[in-house]
Amino acid sequence: METSAERDGDGYRLSGTKTWITNAPIADVALVWAKDRSTEGDPVRGFLVETDREGVETPAIEGKLSMRVSATGEVSLDDAFVPESAVLPDVAGMKGPLSCLTQARFGIVWGAVGAARDCFEVAREYAGEREQFGQPVAGFQLQQEKLAEMATKVTTGRLLADRLATLKERGELRPQQVSMGKRHNVRMAREVARTAREMLGGNGITTDYSPMRHLANIETVYTYEGTHDIHTLILGEDLTGIAAFE
Ligand SMILES: Cc1cc2nc3c(=O)[nH]c(=O)nc-3n(C[C@H](O)[C@H](O)[C@H](O)COP(=O)(O)OP(=O)(O)OC[C@H]3O[C@@H](n4cnc5c(N)ncnc54)[C@H](O)[C@@H]3O)c2cc1C
Known part of the structure; x- marks a missing residue:
């Protein structure tokens, strides 16, 4: 600083x-x-x-x-x-800014689930309506595999967010656990948004559907509130006791 x-x-x-x-x-x-x-x-x-x-x-x-x-x-x-x-009266040292970041990152853990879920729902609906080769594309195994992966990822992210919320309510949530949630869920949302965009074919790149917008916005979320790399290093330090930031 x-x-x-x-x-x-x-x-x-x-x-x-x-x-x-x-x-x-x-x-x-x-x-x-x-x-x-x-x-x-x-x-x-x-x-x-x-x-x-x-x-x-x-x-x-x-x-x-x-x-x-x-x-x-x-x-x-x-x-x-x-x-x-x-001057803010009751705080001195890094505790002030770091506690703000932990709160904001906790919100991102949930926001990423919301973005991913919307992408999944849009892709599922689209695949159910879009017909190719005489049937909805949702009937092809390749598309079903994508939906199965997306649903599993969204559910996993949701469970992680739920667990962090439980720890937060108990006053036991550590910043490193929030790093794990932010890191995992934003990467998850990035992957789900990309797959959803792909499932929408050409229409997926237009403003008519939300996945491409989520995909573009998630690029920022991947970088702000601690980049994915920096959260990796936070977890690495917590797991090994060795800081690898510099
Ligand atoms: C739209 C938007 C809004 C933002 N809003 C805010 C805000 O309101 N307040 C705020 O404070 N910030 C905000 N940010 C800034 C954001 O937090 C920074 O962009 C982010 O911290 C990364 O810093 P940087 O851009 O300088 O990247 P750099 O630090 O230059 O990093 C470049 C790349 O190198 C990697 N890297 C950097 N250091 C290391 C290392 N030690 N080891 C391994 N890899 C490393 C990074 O992960 C990244 O991939 C915002 C950013 C965006 C895009």
Whole structure:
């Protein structure tokens, strides 16, 4: 983390840039995590920063082929002043940002199941209606094998999400378990979306059907909230006690 906060009178001055921020171009307020250079050990603190403050820029990223309805941009802070009241009061250190990420990733575990399920349902319905060689394509064994695989994957992802929810309700959920869920379910949804798209033939590449849209959006989900690779390394560290990030 390179964004820093320096004490200045009755507030702080923030400097640093973070790109790929969802809603940055339209947000009125940004929650910024920065290293507090004025305190021993440079603890990470959270700051609520109005985006119309002097020194704050939020340019948009153009040309996305995934998550097209969601605005994405950069948050750039150049000596931007915020008052003491902008500091989140009860959290210091990485616990703040990491606990946010664990919550968001837990949501993704479920969102991936929803996307995959929609793809499966659309493909099943389509295969039941589309006729080739005198019968619905759902009657061919090759298509049934795809449906069987998809149904099994969606069910497996759903069960994993359910299990994580049970642990969460008991207060026993570990971030590494959320990494396993995010990693598994997003890859699962990516595979199911691709198979569903394939089962729709040419129609599958149009906006008339949802699988291609899910497929494009899942590419982002595969990368954000911790890339698939990084979650692999989180699990690797948890399983071996050896960090392989660098
Ligand atoms: C549409 C969209 C919205 C986003 N919204 C937000 C947001 O709101 N807030 C936010 O903070 N971020 C957001 N992100 C950013 C996202 O979290 C990052 O893109 C992601 O963390 C990957 O970082 P990067 O793009 O710099 O890839 P890089 O770090 O450059 O990675 C490139 C490739 O190298 C791999 N890699 C990197 N390091 C290692 C390593 N140590 N070992 C093995 N492989 C490695 C990665 O897995 C990846 O495949 C968003 C991204 C997108 C696309």
